[in-house]
Amino acid sequence: MSWMTLHRPGTHTHTIRPSKNLNVPSGRPNVMFALPELYGTRDFLSPIEDYDFQLCKNECIFRQTKPCDPDLYELCNIFMAESNLTLATDPYQAVNLYMHLREAIRACV
Numbered sequence: 001m002s003w004m005t006l007h008r009p010g011t012h013t014h015t016i017r018p019s020k021n022l023n024v025p026s027g028r029p030n031v032m033f034a035l036p037e038l039y040g041t042r043d044f045l046s047p048i049e050d051y052d053f054q055l056c057k058n059e060c061i062f063r064q065t066k067p068c069d070p071d072l073y074e075l076c077n078i079f080m081a082e083s084n085l086t087l088a089t090d091p092y093q094a095v096n097l098y099m100h101l102r103e104a105i106r107a108c109v
Helices: 029-034 050-059 070-082 091-108
Strands: none
Touching: 070 091
């Protein structure tokens, strides 16, 4: 898990349930990370220089703002606009939208 993921607002606020394995801690990941001494351990983070951080960041591939191929994304947006469709708000709408877009794309091929 990356440092950036751990520090994203709203993540890791769930509770990890106690386990039969006594070596596995339970609690809220945010609290476990911020206050390791409450769990009988210490902070194992190692400080790094900004140069090293930037070097690693430059080697990473981050997700794009579009969920798929940019051309396919644009084509789907065109089909949605032509059919007066909007983004799905529940799983059933998502399936219906998918099926509509799939048929529209197949008709073009």
